[in-house]
Amino acid sequence: MPKVHNWQINREMDYPYEESRPKKQVAYVFDTNKCIECQTCSIACKTTWTSGKGQEYMFWNNVETKPYGFYPLGWDVKILEKLGAQEWAGGTYAGKTVFESAAPGERVLGYQPGEEDYASPNVGEDDVSEVVQKGAFFQGIHKTWMFYLARICNHCTYPACLASCPRKAIYKREEDGVVLIDQTRCRGYRECVKACPYKKVFFNLMTRVSEKCIACYPLLERGKQPRCVETCIGRIRLQGWLSRAGEEKRDNPIDYLVRIRKVAIPLYPQYGLEPNVYYVPPIHVPREFLLQMFGPAVDAAVDTYRKAKDDKELLAALLLFGSSDQTMTSFKRDGDAVLGYNAKGEQVVRVPFKEPVYIRPYFDEKNNVYRHNIT
Amino acid sequence: MRNVTAVARVGLVVLAALAWSPAAPASDFEIVAKHIGSGPLPTLNPNDPKWKSAAEAELWLLPQNMIAPSLIQLTIPWLKVRALCNDTDIAFRLEWPDPTQDYVLDIGGFSDGVAIEFPIGPADPSPFMGHPSQDGQPAGRVHIVHWKATWQVDMDKGFQGVDQIYPNAWWDIYPFLNGAFPFLTEQSLTARETLNYSPGAYVGNPVSLTKRKTPVEELIAEGFGTLTTQPRQDAWGVGLWRAGKWTVILARPKVSKDAMDSVLPMQGESKRAFAVWNGSDQDRGARKHYFPWTSLKIGP
Ligand code: SF4
Ligand code: SF4
Numbered sequence: 001m002p003k004v005h006n007w008q009i010n011r012e013m014d015y016p017y018e019e020s021r022p023k024k025q026v027a028y029v030f031d032t033n034k035c036i037e038c039q040t041c042s043i044a045c046k047t048t049w050t051s052g053k054g055q056e057y058m059f060w061n062n063v064e065t066k067p068y069g070f071y072p073l074g075w076d077v078k079i080l081e082k083l084g085a086q087e088w089a090g091g092t093y094a095g096k097t098v099f100e101s102a103a104p105g106e107r108v109l110g111y112q113p114g115e116e117d118y119a120s121p122n123v124g125e126d127d128v129s130e131v132v133q134k135g136a137f138f139q140g141i142h143k144t145w146m147f148y149l150a151r152i153c154n155h156c157t158y159p160a161c162l163a164s165c166p167r168k169a170i171y172k173r174e175e176d177g178v179v180l181i182d183q184t185r186c187r188g189y190r191e192c193v194k195a196c197p198y199k200k201v202f203f204n205l206m207t208r209v210s211e212k213c214i215a216c217y218p219l220l221e222r223g224k225q226p227r228c229v230e231t232c233i234g235r236i237r238l239q240g241w242l243s244r245a246g247e248e249k250r251d252n253p254i255d256y257l258v259r260i261r262k263v264a265i266p267l268y269p270q271y272g273l274e275p276n277v278y279y280v281p282p283i284h285v286p287r288e289f290l291l292q293m294f295g296p297a298v299d300a301a302v303d304t305y306r307k308a309k310d311d312k313e314l315l316a317a318l319l320l321f322g323s324s325d326q327t328m329t330s331f332k333r334d335g336d337a338v339l340g341y342n343a344k345g346e347q348v349v350r351v352p353f354k355e356p357v358y359i360r361p362y363f364d365e366k367n368n369v370y371r372h373n374i375t
Numbered sequence: 376m377r378n379v380t381a382v383a384r385v386g387l388v389v390l391a392a393l394a395w396s397p398a399a400p401a402s403d404f405e406i407v408a409k410h411i412g413s414g415p416l417p418t419l420n421p422n423d424p425k426w427k428s429a430a431e432a433e434l435w436l437l438p439q440n441m442i443a444p445s446l447i448q449l450t451i452p453w454l455k456v457r458a459l460c461n462d463t464d465i466a467f468r469l470e471w472p473d474p475t476q477d478y479v480l481d482i483g484g485f486s487d488g489v490a491i492e493f494p495i496g497p498a499d500p501s502p503f504m505g506h507p508s509q510d511g512q513p514a515g516r517v518h519i520v521h522w523k524a525t526w527q528v529d530m531d532k533g534f535q536g537v538d539q540i541y542p543n544a545w546w547d548i549y550p551f552l553n554g555a556f557p558f559l560t561e562q563s564l565t566a567r568e569t570l571n572y573s574p575g576a577y578v579g580n581p582v583s584l585t586k587r588k589t590p591v592e593e594l595i596a597e598g599f600g601t602l603t604t605q606p607r608q609d610a611w612g613v614g615l616w617r618a619g620k621w622t623v624i625l626a627r628p629k630v631s632k633d634a635m636d637s638v639l640p641m642q643g644e645s646k647r648a649f650a651v652w653n654g655s656d657q658d659r660g661a662r663k664h665y666f667p668w669t670s671l672k673i674g675p
Contacts, residue, residue, distance in 0.1 A: 209575040
């Protein structure tokens with residue numbers, strides 16, 4: 001089996017195909033600290049792509065409450081358990097990836113979910129880690145925690161879905177790294193459903209072939225960010241292009257957040273897929289849980305994020321989130337504001353660090369009406 | 376039938392490896408297609424007494440473990456085959472034990488199925504989808520006639536989609552579909568725009584067909600992963616599950632007008648291979664039971 005380099009686990013690993021990186025790689029940063037689980041993203045995706053017969057249960061985008069939320073049920077803990085101990089030696093992963101631990105006769109370590117696993121898309125919603133002890137509210141900060149994890153296909157550099165397909169019906173686009181299922185070639189074997197550890201491939205009950213997030217590529221091709229990013233109420237998302245290792249540009253917001261400041265890190269890097277959705281980890285969650293989920297890079301990410309308020313350049317990059325429907329390929333800090341530019345170099349936005357505050361009288365004399373929201 | 380171990384089949388595995396090499400035909404499992412004159416073949420009735428007149432061959436199946444994804448453990452031990460022909464067509468009656476009738480394609484559901492493979496042209500392709508072999512045999516083309524339980528039930532009871540799998544499901548609105556709730560497939564997915572949210576059907580993937588003329592599909596392959604539905608379909612057949620057994624008839628013209636079809640002699644020797652899938656064991660694609668090339672005598 002060919003050896004490929006995976007920078008997220010800092011080593012070579014087995015993969016069924018040779019290393020072949022796209023000209024540019026679609027990538028996202030999601031700031032988990034800001035998500036309010038309004039599910040606007042899920043609905044935006046659903047109405048755009050999966051409102052058809054046979055797609056009822058599909059959520060190419062879903063948002064689940066950790067630690068008890070999953071869609072499908074137990075998707076991550078099932079694979080974590082199958083994978084066994086996942087040791088890191090410093091920044092290098094010493095355990096096995098899903099490719100390296102495939103059983104004889106399999107291409108990838110995975111499991112086939114059943115229909116019951118999709119029965120409760122919002123299981124565990126808002127459930128906290130443990131019961132809040134009586135009186136804990138009044139004794140300062142209590143230890144109970146939860147957070148919202150927004151999930152889409154990671155458009156992985158080493159997709160397990162692609163590796164598992166015996167028909168080569170799944171491909172990664174050379175021009176932008178988007179991973180797609182050829183709807184004319186798929187025969188619905190669902191090897192990809194079994195193999196994707198993030199469970200982001202779905203079987204269409206009407207067409208009998210599999211479907212997945214397409215990164216809203218018709219929008220990407222027009223310089224626009226995908227629907228889930230554009231509509232995010234919490235402004236937790238930013239889509240852009242991640243440069244290859246060694247070719248990072250400081251003014252590219254994705255490069256800056258992922259590679260230079262390392263404040264956004266991949267989800268379950270130990271699976272070995274080099275996923276391209278990068279998360280700012282939830283800073284109030286116990287370290288052990290975060291280590292399991294994001295690997296050893298999580299400590300520095302949490303630390304950097306905690307200091308963001310005094311770090312104007314970082315703040316500038318973080319304020320681009322949700323500020324435009326266009327993909328911003330570069331940014332610049334301008335005093336206490338950030339400027340975002342599209343691929344043509346045109347300025348798309350100017351976001352002040354602090355929005356000006358206007359206070360209006362609660363009674364509007366001109367319209368003879370009381371105002372509910374006076375700021 | 377989960378407990379048939381592959382270990383007991385070691386002898387057959389060796390035989391299979393030999394059979395892949397063209398020099399060693401596995402003649403023990405020869406099938407003789409009995410010629411019944413110019414009258415019609417009983418292609419839609421597995422219980423027609425004419426079938427009794429053909430000799431029965433019992434083939435002991437092997438798990439496909441040449442390539443991943445593979446089948447590790449057999450759940451179907453044998454396939455019984457009888458064949459009849461007339462001046463123009465040939466038909467195979469295939470019977471195998473399977474305690475469950477699997478045809479529901481829900482999220483984790485897979486279909487039972489069976490297929491016959493024929494070599495195309497004078498070259499001698501490997502039985503493994505015509506894939507080039509390790510000993511230097513080049514890729515060749517194979518012609519496959521495939522039946523699926525899901526397609527049979529689609530034919531017998533109507534398309535097995537969401538309506539049938541979840542008859543009590545409620546859904547507020549399906550944009551683009553014609554008609555009103557419950558938006559039955561046959562009535563609501565008609566015009567092209569109704570397929571806007573059905574990409575497989577929109578691009579004409581044959582797997583996504585909601586109306587079928589036969590539960591049988593003809594395909595061509597030239598190596599692992601290349602299986603492709605033929606544009607022209609000439610084969611037909613029927614399948615019946617009763618008392619823990621599938622009986623399926625696959626029929627085809629000996630010679631068709633399709634250049635992608637194999638040509639069978641009016642009389643004489645040819646060969647074929649078989650594959651069987653057990654849906655409840657999640658068999659699909661390469662996860663299958665098979666029997667490699669063996670002799671097919673098309674008799675007088
Ligand atoms: S729209 Fe944004 S804030 Fe709302 S659930 Fe989705 S990711 Fe979270
Ligand atoms: S997240 Fe899953 S579906 Fe998406 S590219 Fe990676 S392996 Fe494929």
